[in-house]
Amino acid sequence: MQLFNNLISYGLLAKLFHWVSFLVLIVQILFGFYLVDLEFSEKRISLENIHIIIGISIFYLIIFRLIWKSINITPRIGKEIFKGQLLISKVNHFFLYIAILSITISGILKKLYMGEKLNFFIFKFGFEKTNFELSDNFYLIHIYANYILISLIALHIGAVIFHYVFFKDNILKKMLW
Numbered sequence: 138m139q140l141f142n143n144l145i146s147y148g149l150l151a152k153l154f155h156w157v158s159f160l161v162l163i164v165q166i167l168f169g170f171y172l173v174d175l176e177f178s179e180k181r182i183s184l185e186n187i188h189i190i191i192g193i194s195i196f197y198l199i200i201f202r203l204i205w206k207s208i209n210i211t212p213r214i215g216k217e218i219f220k221g222q223l224l225i226s227k228v229n230h231f232f233l234y235i236a237i238l239s240i241t242i243s244g245i246l247k248k249l250y251m252g253e254k255l256n257f258f259i260f261k262f263g264f265e266k267t268n269f270e271l272s273d274n275f276y277l278i279h280i281y282a283n284y285i286l287i288s289l290i291a292l293h294i295g296a297v298i299f300h301y302v303f304f305k306d307n308i309l310k311k312m313l314w
Contacts, residue, residue, distance in 0.1 A: 142209045146311050151209060154202040155312055161198070162237070162290070165191050166283060189248060193257060196241035199234065212311055218304075222296075229292055236286040243278040250275065 141148040147155075168188055175181040214223060248255055250272035254263030300308045 142212055144210065144213050146212055148209070150205060152312060154198070154205060158195075158198060158202060158237075159290075161191065161195055162286070165195060166287065169283065189244070189255065192241050192244050193255070195237065196245070197258075199237050199241070203234065214308075218306070226296070229289055229296070233286070233289050233293065236282050236289055239282040240279055240286060243275040243282060247272050247275040247279055 139146075139148045140150055142151050165188070168184075168191070172181065172184055172188055175184070214226075245255060249262070249264045250268045252264070252267040254261055297309055300306050
């Protein structure tokens with residue numbers, strides 16, 4: 138299997154970025170829903186710290202994925218796909234990235250404005266002053282962006298299933314091993 142994309146298929150790194158992103162996002166979303174229902178306790182604080190570490194990791198993963206995407210070619214879509222589908226696909230992917238970055242950045246800013254110092258692996262950072270109102274606003278963005286992400290993921294998966302079942306094309310095969 139080739140490392141880079143070509144005009145026919147995605148390379149190993151693009152596939153790894155795709156599937157690792159998908160798996161980690163699903164786990165993180167479920168983990169977030171679990172955290173919301175927990176009462177404030179030492180257990181919740183410990184689990185929130187894990188959630189934060191995973192969130193910061195997702196932020197880095199998506200940044201690296203976007204860099205990789207920008208220096209790599211994208212395989213051609215078959216001629217059987219009409220331009221409207223291609224536009225919907227591009228818009229969906231664009232908003233997937235926007236939603237993921239909104240979730241990670243709003244989660245980081247929520248914690249920073251709460252007065253917490255965060256470990257970004259390469260450095261630690263915290264704000265000097267707290268701002269609980271901004272923290273609450275970033276939390277709302279974090280929540281709503283998650284619901285948008287869930288909807289976009291559902292649309293993405295639905296489109297793949299639709300293509301596989303009705304068009305019998307090779308879109309799914311391009312992203313599988």
